[in-house]
Amino acid sequence: MVNVTRTIQEAGPWLFVPPTDVDITHKRWRRRRSLIWLGILVPVALLSLARLGTYLWFDNLISFPSIHIGSSPYLIPALLIIVLILVMLLPTLALGRSPHVRFDPSDISVDFGSVKGLAPEVAEIKKTLELFMYRDRFGSEMGGQARRGVLFEGPPGTGKTMMAKAMAKEAGVPFLYASASSFQAMYYGQTNRKIRAYFKSLRTLATRYGGAIGFIDEFDAIGAARRGLGSGSTEGVTGVVSELLVQMQSFEIPSRFARWRASIGRGIPLLARRSPKATYVPNVLMVAATNRASDLDPALVRPGRFDRIISFGLPSRSERMELIDFFLTSRSHDYDLDVELNRERIAAKTSGYSPAMLERLFDEALVVATRYGISVMRYSHIEEALLTVSIGIARVEPYPTSQRVAIATHEAGHAIMTWACGKNRTVEMVSILKRGPALGATLHDGIEESFVETRSELHAMMKISFGGMVAEEVLLGESSSGASGDLINATQIGARCVGTYGMEGLFLSLASTGRPNDDVANVVNDAKARDLLEDLLEKMYAETVAIIKVHRDLVSKVADELLLHEELTKEQLYELLPQGDAEVLDLRES
Incomplete structure (x- = not known):
């Protein structure tokens, strides 16, 4: 190797x-x-x-009469016409x-x-x-x-x-x-x-x-690849x-000069020719x-x-650390960003960021600093810039009380499910402020950078997606339309498990027989795969219900704090939760 x-x-x-x-x-x-x-x-x-000397010599011998050319009334119009023609032709000539x-x-x-x-x-x-x-x-x-x-x-x-x-x-x-x-x-x-x-x-x-x-x-x-005219390609392409x-x-x-010289050389008799030079x-x-x-x-x-x-x-975590050190050297920052631990946190939270996105993140953090009247950025400014870049600018919306409670319960359900079954994940922030199209947000990320996903990790992600909807049903009696995006996410993850990864008993890769980038369509169009996907979603939903019922007090507690503060950081959230790992439930069928 x-x-x-x-x-x-x-x-x-x-x-x-x-x-x-x-x-x-x-x-x-x-x-x-x-x-x-x-x-x-x-x-x-x-x-x-030589020409100058000859002219001076003849000038001394002969004096030429000067010829006066009078001004013509057609001179200026003719010049204008010439200029107009040039203006019209030059852009066309410059197209090549x-x-x-x-x-x-x-x-x-x-x-x-x-x-x-x-x-x-x-x-x-x-x-x-x-x-x-x-x-x-x-x-x-x-x-x-x-x-x-x-x-x-x-x-x-x-x-x-x-x-x-x-x-x-x-x-x-x-x-x-x-x-x-x-x-x-x-x-x-x-x-x-x-x-x-x-x-x-x-x-x-x-x-x-x-x-x-x-x-x-x-x-x-x-x-782009050339294809037949029947598939939409054109002769120009x-x-x-x-x-x-x-x-x-x-x-x-x-070159053109070399070809011209070679053509002349071919007309010279063979004995008089010089041996041609190698083409440069x-x-x-x-x-x-x-x-x-x-x-x-x-x-x-x-x-x-x-x-x-x-x-x-995309850069790995160690490469992002190198980029963070490089970008911070040219930007004014507070001493807390010189702490190695904070830089490691930034690298952990920016998984999937390109170098251009990282640079833009620090520029956005400087913008946040100017809003607070500070000329240097701090770690808190980077956290706020991360939220702005990821999900948009926060807006305070005057929700009705019932809807505000539903949003808080929904996000609390996501947070508790991440804590309960996402063993390799941590909640970074929970918010009920509107950012972009989202009415609330729960940001969670991997504790360690991962390059592959196991079956248990994918199942955990599906249960985290179901967490918001199930929390509304268990605590409020019914769910709302805010769960639509979560259902899409759970369905997409489940479709990959069934039709692409072979984790649910179907070993035929539907991605190789259908649309490579549309796992859901491939699964839905296959009767057996569709039944497996529906069974998997029902199973993940049932397990989520069981976990939320066990931890309903924690869900209610986090929801109350969200109603009070609107946003909870990682430290504020984990102060509300029991220390250590969540209770492990045996949900296998007896």
């Missing part, structure tokens, strides 16, 4: 010895450019001096221009030191960058072919664009950024022209500076993908990012176009 930690640590030093092939090629191009300009300017200067934005290394402030929480990805990209910077030696000394394209795929906000900028910064070459949607045009064929212009700019800069990196964001907008295939494979095509292949690294790699055309992601696909996932 590969030791990932050792691989990351060994990714720092380069295999080859500087200077890089990129630097060598750039210096060679600068010398060549100086010689070209010298060869142009010297003859021009000599010809200009490359839509990229060029960044030089000095314009980019992001380097690998600024990329946090992505240590394995950075190690892999460093190796790719090394092959890019030492491409010629990698080919001549080792016989290999450097990677020509890298595809970044993963959820939004996971650092794909930042990583591409860091690559350009570390390589010291121009960086051409373009959004895939910017290639799209209203006229047929203009999108293909823009793609050709973009890759031409890449090859030109790569020839000039020894290398260039191109980055296309949201690549699936122009690289197919043409765009075909153009991408040609351009990503055409780095070896000689521009050192271009193509990077693309997408959230939907599965939608891309298979021909695009094959080796030779995108040689490496790097997945960017």
